[in-house]
Amino acid sequence: MSSVHIENLKKHYGAVHALDGLNMDVASGTVFGFLGPNGAGKTTTLRILTGLAHPTSGKAQVSGLDVLRDGHKLARHIGHLPEEPAFYPWMTPLEFLDYLGRLYGFSAAERGSRTRELLALVRMEDVSKRRIGGFSRGMRQRLGVAAALIHHPEVLFLDEPASALDPVGRKEVLDLIENLRGQCTVVMSTHILADVERVCDVVGIIAKGKMLVQSPREELLERYAVPAFEVEADDHVALSRWAEDLRRISWVTAVTSQNGTLRITVKDVQTAKHDLLTQAVGAGLVLNRYEEIRPSLEDVFLQLVGAESVA
Amino acid sequence: MNFITVFRKEMLEQWRTFRFLIVVAVFAAFGLASPLLAKFTPEMLKSLPGVPTELLSAFPAPTVTDAITQYVKNMSQFGILLALLMTMGVVVQEKERGTAAFFLTRPVSRETFLLAKFASMTVTFIASLSIAAIGCWYYTYVLFEPLAWGPFLALNGLMLIIFLVYMALSLLGSTLAHSQGIAVGLAFLALIVIGGIGSLPSIGDYFPGRLFSWGVTLMMGGNDTAWPAFGVSLGIIAAALIIACIVFRRQEV
Numbered sequence: 001m002s003s004v005h006i007e008n009l010k011k012h013y014g015a016v017h018a019l020d021g022l023n024m025d026v027a028s029g030t031v032f033g034f035l036g037p038n039g040a041g042k043t044t045t046l047r048i049l050t051g052l053a054h055p056t057s058g059k060a061q062v063s064g065l066d067v068l069r070d071g072h073k074l075a076r077h078i079g080h081l082p083e084e085p086a087f088y089p090w091m092t093p094l095e096f097l098d099y100l101g102r103l104y105g106f107s108a109a110e111r112g113s114r115t116r117e118l119l120a121l122v123r124m125e126d127v128s129k130r131r132i133g134g135f136s137r138g139m140r141q142r143l144g145v146a147a148a149l150i151h152h153p154e155v156l157f158l159d160e161p162a163s164a165l166d167p168v169g170r171k172e173v174l175d176l177i178e179n180l181r182g183q184c185t186v187v188m189s190t191h192i193l194a195d196v197e198r199v200c201d202v203v204g205i206i207a208k209g210k211m212l213v214q215s216p217r218e219e220l221l222e223r224y225a226v227p228a229f230e231v232e233a234d235d236h237v238a239l240s241r242w243a244e245d246l247r248r249i250s251w252v253t254a255v256t257s258q259n260g261t262l263r264i265t266v267k268d269v270q271t272a273k274h275d276l277l278t279q280a281v282g283a284g285l286v287l288n289r290y291e292e293i294r295p296s297l298e299d300v301f302l303q304l305v306g307a308e309s310v311a
Numbered sequence: 312m313n314f315i316t317v318f319r320k321e322m323l324e325q326w327r328t329f330r331f332l333i334v335v336a337v338f339a340a341f342g343l344a345s346p347l348l349a350k351f352t353p354e355m356l357k358s359l360p361g362v363p364t365e366l367l368s369a370f371p372a373p374t375v376t377d378a379i380t381q382y383v384k385n386m387s388q389f390g391i392l393l394a395l396l397m398t399m400g401v402v403v404q405e406k407e408r409g410t411a412a413f414f415l416t417r418p419v420s421r422e423t424f425l426l427a428k429f430a431s432m433t434v435t436f437i438a439s440l441s442i443a444a445i446g447c448w449y450y451t452y453v454l455f456e457p458l459a460w461g462p463f464l465a466l467n468g469l470m471l472i473i474f475l476v477y478m479a480l481s482l483l484g485s486t487l488a489h490s491q492g493i494a495v496g497l498a499f500l501a502l503i504v505i506g507g508i509g510s511l512p513s514i515g516d517y518f519p520g521r522l523f524s525w526g527v528t529l530m531m532g533g534n535d536t537a538w539p540a541f542g543v544s545l546g547i548i549a550a551a552l553i554i555a556c557i558v559f560r561r562q563e564v
Contacts, residue, residue, distance in 0.1 A: 051416065052564050078416065080413075082413060086408050100417065103419060104418060
């Protein structure tokens with residue numbers, strides 16, 4: 001079942017087409033990485049899905065609710081963390097979460113226990129009575145996560161949740177997101193590929209307001225896998241001689257050499273896996289490293305977004 | 312939806328950010344000062360060196376009318392100014408800061424968001440005007456004579472209506488604007504348009520400013536009324552709030 005369903009969504013600001021026929025489907029319970037360069041339309045999509053912006057045309061549903069028609073019901077189903085969560089500086093985290101609890105109709109006991117639980121989750125118990133006005137960006141982001149989770153939302157929208165944080169803050173926020181797996185559907189927009197690689201099950205890559213590809217992360221990596229191996233040895237002379245031999249083999253398509261490392265691109269990965277090491281030993285090489293090249297999300301992203309830019 | 316919760320937050324915000332105290336303090340100061348100024352201005356002039364005796368003798372002895380006139384004059388200037396200043400930023404500031412976007416994804420309707428702000432400002436002005444009125448009544452009683460409660464309450468009620476007109480228009484400006492500068496411009500445009508048209512001889516009878524003179528007439532025991540201006544004022548408040556709600560519902564935050 002889909003938690004988020006978007007069909008041919010368009011959003012035009014005058015001549016600018018922020019979204020240009022976007023299609024997207026996020027299955028319930030997944031952590032969805034919404035990936036794209038700056039200005040690709042990620043934030044616009046999230047703003048439409050949370051009811052803050054109106055689409056020019058197309059269909060957008062969250063938890064089975066039409067975001068335009070059923071906007072008033074949407075708030076109880078979604079949690080939202082904007083890129084820069086804003087708070088009332090005169091409030092304390094305790095007051096702020098209590099206020100949100102009241103908005104969701106919690107009883108005093110529910111508010112008290114949920115507030116304590118969330119402050120512990122985001123490790124803010126010790127600052128729970130301090131004014132938010134003096135908080136760092138990381139503290140605000142953590143409080144924003146707590147605020148987004150207060151009502152156990154079915155779908156959680158996170159806009160660049162870790163992009164402005166230092167490494168420690170980033171790890172904390174990503175750990176929090178990782179712990180949400182299975183509890184709710186998470187749609188996380190970001191341009192940081194490492195974050196997506198770390199926490200997301202499914203990846204959607206958007207550019208110029210269109211979805212270029214949407215697929216489970218592992219499938220995506222497999223699909224865009226480069227059939228290549230890298231071999232590293234100290235004996236550069238023997239390595240060069242072996243490279244010449246390899247270029248004559250039918251299942252090898254290219255061999256490049258750089259600083260004692262050969263990158264061997266092949267037609268048939270299975271044959272290469274079977275024969276390559278034997279060939280290297282036969283050539284008298286003592287290997288430091290032998291590795292099948294696994295494409296990173298960055299390779300896939302650059303390949304797709306690069307192609308779209310050229311088009 | 313959640314009106315009371317949001318209203319309570321607005322009141323707490325006014326308290327914590329000292330807006331409530333500022334309005335109360337300004338109103339209280341002018342409420343207390345009005346009869347004092349009416350009573351002692353001639354005496355202060357007398358104590359100044361070099362004032363010609365002919366001029367001093369031209370000053371009639373201060374009366375309760377002077378106290379009321381001074382009160383209405385102070386309130387009409389500073390009350391309206393405060394109504395504009397305290398309301399002009401309340402929506403646009405939240406839009407600029409991002410708090411509006413953060414809270415409108417919660418179970419808070421846009422109408423609640425606006426109307427709770429208006430209601431809380433109304434409560435602040437009622438409280439402040441009450442303190443000012445009590446202060447003015449007491450000093451007038453001490454320095455002149457007791458004021459009749461009925462007409463005095465009516466005068467303050469009419470002044471409150473005028474303040475609400477400017478607050479509603481300022482809130483509408485704050486909703487329409489995308490920056491604080493524009494909100495300030497719209498608020499003062501409302502002041503100029505309402506004040507300007509209101510000063511025209513025939514049309515002025517239908518504008519909020521006429522309520523001040525109605526209130527003073529009541530205090531003086533006159534029978535003159537200004538129901539058309541009263542109706543127009545309530546109409547302006549209702550129209551400004553309805554338009555603000557419609558605009559805000561359609562607005563992208």
